[in-house]
Amino acid sequence: MSRSDSLSVLGLDADDTLWESEARFHEVEARFRDLMAPWSDEEATDAALLATERKNIARHGYGVKGFVLSMIVTAVHLSDGDINANQIGDIVAWGHELLDHPIELLDGVADTVDALSRTHRLLVITKGDLNDQMTKVARSGLANRFWRVEVVAEKDEATYASVLDRLGIQPSDFVMVGNSIRSDVLPVLGIGGRAVHVPHTTTWILEEPDPKAVAAVRFPVLDRLADLPALLADWSVA
Amino acid sequence: MSRSDSLSVLGLDADDTLWESEARFHEVEARFRDLMAPWSDEEATDAALLATERKNIARHGYGVKGFVLSMIVTAVHLSDGDINANQIGDIVAWGHELLDHPIELLDGVADTVDALSRTHRLLVITKGDLNDQMTKVARSGLANRFWRVEVVAEKDEATYASVLDRLGIQPSDFVMVGNSIRSDVLPVLGIGGRAVHVPHTTTWILEEPDPKAVAAVRFPVLDRLADLPALLADWSVA
Numbered sequence: 289m290s291r292s293d294s295l296s297v298l299g300l301d302a303d304d305t306l307w308e309s310e311a312r313f314h315e316v317e318a319r320f321r322d323l324m325a326p327w328s329d330e331e332a333t334d335a336a337l338l339a340t341e342r343k344n345i346a347r348h349g350y351g352v353k354g355f356v357l358s359m360i361v362t363a364v365h366l367s368d369g370d371i372n373a374n375q376i377g378d379i380v381a382w383g384h385e386l387l388d389h390p391i392e393l394l395d396g397v398a399d400t401v402d403a404l405s406r407t408h409r410l411l412v413i414t415k416g417d418l419n420d421q422m423t424k425v426a427r428s429g430l431a432n433r434f435w436r437v438e439v440v441a442e443k444d445e446a447t448y449a450s451v452l453d454r455l456g457i458q459p460s461d462f463v464m465v466g467n468s469i470r471s472d473v474l475p476v477l478g479i480g481g482r483a484v485h486v487p488h489t490t491t492w493i494l495e496e497p498d499p500k501a502v503a504a505v506r507f508p509v510l511d512r513l514a515d516l517p518a519l520l521a522d523w524s525v526a
Numbered sequence: 527m528s529r530s531d532s533l534s535v536l537g538l539d540a541d542d543t544l545w546e547s548e549a550r551f552h553e554v555e556a557r558f559r560d561l562m563a564p565w566s567d568e569e570a571t572d573a574a575l576l577a578t579e580r581k582n583i584a585r586h587g588y589g590v591k592g593f594v595l596s597m598i599v600t601a602v603h604l605s606d607g608d609i610n611a612n613q614i615g616d617i618v619a620w621g622h623e624l625l626d627h628p629i630e631l632l633d634g635v636a637d638t639v640d641a642l643s644r645t646h647r648l649l650v651i652t653k654g655d656l657n658d659q660m661t662k663v664a665r666s667g668l669a670n671r672f673w674r675v676e677v678v679a680e681k682d683e684a685t686y687a688s689v690l691d692r693l694g695i696q697p698s699d700f701v702m703v704g705n706s707i708r709s710d711v712l713p714v715l716g717i718g719g720r721a722v723h724v725p726h727t728t729t730w731i732l733e734e735p736d737p738k739a740v741a742a743v744r745f746p747v748l749d750r751l752a753d754l755p756a757l758l759a760d761w762s763v764a
Contacts, residue, residue, distance in 0.1 A: 344622075346661075347622060347625045347626060347657075347658075347661075348591065348625075348657070349655065349656060349657025349658070350657075353586065353591035353592060353595060353655075354591060356595060357591060357594060357595075357618055357621070360598070360614065360615070360618055361615065361618055363611070364611045364612060364614065364615040364618075365615075367611060369610060369611045369612040369615070370611065371611045372607060372610075372611065373601070373602045373605060373607045373608065373609045373610065373611065373614060374602060374607040376598065376602065376611060376614050377598070377599065377602040377603075377607070380595055380598055380599055380602075383595070384582075384585060387585045387586075388585060417587065417591075417655070417656070418587060418655070418656040418677060418678075418679050419585075419586070419587025419588075419679045420585075420587070422679045423584075423585075423679075436692070439656060440656075441656050441657045441660045441661075454674070
């Protein structure tokens with residue numbers, strides 16, 4: 289057993305917990321509203337895109353490629369086939385921009401992850417396109433701080449239970465940290481683990497949690513990831 | 527240690543090893559040639575699509591969604607922006623058809639996987655869209671025969687080494703079975719494992735192996751997965 293095997297495991301979400309993601313999507317959504325302006329006002333465009341994403345989430349999964357396909361389907365529909373091919377080509381190019389975008393670590397993340405990697409085995413659990421998520425980890429400069437990286441199709445109780453079981457981790461020994469109450473907090477509490485919420489600036493509508501489920505539980509909320517080491521130190525003393 | 531923990535691990539590829547996949551892509555490629563006919567002959571269409579796929583494989587990864595995005599980019603380019611939006615909508619719909627297509631197990635697979643699951647811990651290792659691959663496993667009717675399912679971004683030596691290391695499996699104890707010499711055979715032999723080739727009807731150009739690397743190694747080739755149990759029984763006696 290190496291030294292690191294004795295450290296407890298800390299779960300970390302990636303997008304909007306370690307690095308910026310949602311803001312890049314919002315920029316593209318703004319361009320999409322402009323592109324659709326000849327056929328649809330902003331509110332109708334947003335509603336149509338969301339409806340398409342919701343309808344396709346089970347077959348597209350999460351991530352950039354599904355988002356691009358949903359924008360294309362929405363554009364053809366809203367324009368009644370009138371939008372031209374080069375404009376659709378632009379939508380694909382926006383997706384490529386998202387996939388190629390440099391990683392912007394959130395404030396204090398580099399130092400905090402560095403410190404946490406000395407006290408915990410860091411298990412990144414993220415959903416989205418497998419290829420995209422793995423290249424983001426590689427480009428983040430943090431890869432060698434992580435014990436494991438798990439890209440999953442959905443972050444629900446069954447998935448967390450399966451990941452922890454596979455790695456031989458008891459839920460009661462596990463802490464998950466992330467910006468999504470729906471994906472990072474509720475399912476982990478649901479299987480008997482602990483969870484810490486570090487909100488980001490915005491929450492995608494499909495990530496909004498059931499308010500009743502939120503009201504039924506208690507969990508710490510931190511302003512920034514940099515506040516996590518102090519909280520974990522408190523917990524290990526308590 | 528449960529009984530199953532003592533069984534050795536057998537790696538199985540999924541697409542075109544357990545179920546039909548490539549043929550569905552070929553059907554869509556044929557429709558794409560027809561769609562492009564006003565602007566491009568069949569050979570030029572195939573060449574342009576392949577060039578787009580090759581250029582984008584690192585950012586798209588493998589799978590249906592990247593294939594759809596590559597068809598769209600190719601269609602806009604070949605038609606010089608002339609193709610209409612509804613036709614591009616059709617391309618997306620073909621992708622949805624691929625994602626929703628019922629699983630067609632290859633001949634003899636159901637019985638063979640059933641038999642193998644009693645003698646081995648079955649580890650499916652597949653690349654492609656995470657969401658798509660996981661739902662295919664779920665819809666295959668075989669999920670409860672598999673010990674683990676790993677969806678990976680690329681099937682190279684580093685990936686196999688990492689998967690086996692993570693699961694505590696020695697490469698010398700590991701056998702991989704699949705239809706792709708490039709993805710299922712060469713990298714496993716390269717890290718000191720054993721591999722069995724079960725060719726399917728066709729091989730995608732981006733899956734064609736380096737002929738020199740193939741000439742340098744020896745591995746068994748089986749006509750069908752149903753021939754595998756006999757081969758493995760021979761090996762365990764030898």
